[in-house]
Structure formats: C-alpha cells, structure tokens
Amino acid sequence: xxxxxxxxxxxxxxxxxxxxxxxxxxxxxxxxxxxxxxxxxxxxxxxxxxxxxxxxxxxxxxxxxxxxxxxxxxxxxxxxxxxxxxxxxxxxxxxxxxxxxxxxxxxxxxxxxxxxxxxxx
Amino acid sequence: xxxxxxxxxxxxxxxxxxxxxxxxxxxxxxxxxxxxxxxxxxxxxxxxxxxxxxxxxxxxxxxxxxxxxxxxxxxxxxxxxxxxxxxxxxxxxxxxxxxxxxxxxx
Numbered sequence: 001x002x003x004x005x006x007x008x009x010x011x012x013x014x015x016x017x018x019x020x021x022x023x024x025x026x027x028x029x030x031x032x033x034x035x036x037x038x039x040x041x042x043x044x045x046x047x048x049x050x051x052x053x054x055x056x057x058x059x060x061x062x063x064x065x066x067x068x069x070x071x072x073x074x075x076x077x078x079x080x081x082x083x084x085x086x087x088x089x090x091x092x093x094x095x096x097x098x099x100x101x102x103x104x105x106x107x108x109x110x111x112x113x114x115x116x117x118x119x120x121x
Numbered sequence: 122x123x124x125x126x127x128x129x130x131x132x133x134x135x136x137x138x139x140x141x142x143x144x145x146x147x148x149x150x151x152x153x154x155x156x157x158x159x160x161x162x163x164x165x166x167x168x169x170x171x172x173x174x175x176x177x178x179x180x181x182x183x184x185x186x187x188x189x190x191x192x193x194x195x196x197x198x199x200x201x202x203x204x205x206x207x208x209x210x211x212x213x214x215x216x217x218x219x220x221x222x223x224x225x226x227x
Contacts, residue, residue, distance in 0.1 A: 037165075045157075045165065045208055045219040061216045062122075095164055105217045107155040107210065109176065111164040 002026040002110040004096045009115030016086050016119070022079040022096030022112055029077040030054070033104025036070065036081050038092035039114075048094070049081065050105035057103060064090075086119045093117075123147050123211050127220030134227065140196040142223045144209035147190075153213040154192045156185055159222075160205045168207075169194065201227055 008020040022034070035050040049070040050059045058070055069082040079096055093116050097108035124147035134140050144154070156169040167176045169185045172192065182197045196203055204227050209220040 044222045045159075045210075047210075047217045047219065050215075050217075059215045100170070105215065106153075106212050107167060107170045108157075108165075109167050109170075111166070113164055 002098060004098060004110060004112035006094065006096050006112045006115040009094065009117045011118045011120065012086050013121050014087060014119055017082070017084040018086065018117060020081040020083065020094055020115060024077045024079065024098070027098070030074045031102055033057070033099035033101060034072060034079045035097045035099055035105050035108060037095045037097050037108065039095070040092040047105065050099065051079070052104055053102040059105060083117070088119050091117060091119050122216055123150060123214050123218055125209055125211055125218050125220040127209055127223055129223060130221060131224040131226065134199050134225065136199055136201060136227060138199045140199050140225060142194040142207055144192045144220045145190060146192070146211055149190060150211045150213035152187060153211055154187065155210045155212070156194045157208045157210065158205045159208065165208065199227065203227070
C-alpha cells in the first residue's frame, strides 16, 4: 500500500524558512516523480514543484521559483521542500503527491494527508 | 501558463441526478486532462486521468469527455458520498495547473 507522510509544517514568520519532508513507502521510490501541491485556506489546489525519479528533472511554479528548493533522497525514500523567504501568501496545507510517471509532472495518483504551513508575525 | 476555466464554481443537486462539470483550457492540451475529487477535510483523490480513463476502484458513474479544448466531467447518478469539490488539472505544460474547483452539494 502506498503511503506518503508529510512533516515539518508549522508557524513561521515572514522572511523565515521551513523544511518539509515526505516519507514514502509501498512503492519503488526511484521509479516515480514526486510533487508538492498546496492549498491555501478555503482555496483551490496549486501545484508548487515537481522532481523526476532520478532527481535530474526539477520544476517550479513561478510563485515559488528562487525561494523554494525541491529535492529527494532516494536512499531514504524521502522527498523534501526547502522553503525560504516565506510570505503570508505561502500559508497553506502542503501535500506530497506521487506522480504516475518517472519524469513528471503528469497526474498524481497518491497523496499524503498534508502538513499545514502558516506564515505570520 | 495554461489557464483552466472550470464551471460552475458550485452546484446543488439531488441524489440520482446527473451532474456535469466543465473545464475549458486556454490552449490546446491534447488529452492531458485529469479530474480529482476532494472531500471536506481530506486530501484530493484521482478519479479520471487522460480525459476519460477511470482510476482503479473508481465507480463507473464517473466519466469524462473532450471536445477540442473543452472537457466535461459527469456523474451519471449522484450519490450522497459524492459530496465534494472536484478539480480538473492539465499537464500539457509546466506548470501543471488546476481549475478553480466545483463544489457539489446535495
């Protein structure tokens, strides 16, 4: 059974940094791209970033480019999102989402439960 | 970026009704269109990929079609457990983008 468990969310001040993690199990981690998708309170879904199975292909939404860094540790089946220069508009639930392909981003066939990031002074 | 215009933003229907949601892409996206269901307080769930392919375990009352850059999602007979918000998503280009969502009330 595929399981994705996010952690690392919390309250951070504007301009601060947070590192999100997503521990994956139940599938061959290196065979699939992974993504982060966020949802601001009461709003819709916004894709944030994606990374290919090998880690060679990396993609970002314009809204986070230059501030967020996605990475993965295939030896530990873990996906990361390093978030810096945080803004109030980054406040959201951040979901880890497994891609259906090794290259990505395509469609997201499994999702974690999400971790809440709140940016406020 | 490709814009996905989803309508309506909300709808109310009765059990047994046929429900239709549409998404219009701002440019050609081939068949790279997926549909997700998000129940209140839950993570999204993939229902349909590549316009019309049902994900494993998804009931056959859900379906999808395409006409050019217009995509339609249909629930043939609404059930109480279908209370949710539904989103379309394109992956023709990066960034992948979602429609604004349709909240289905019963």
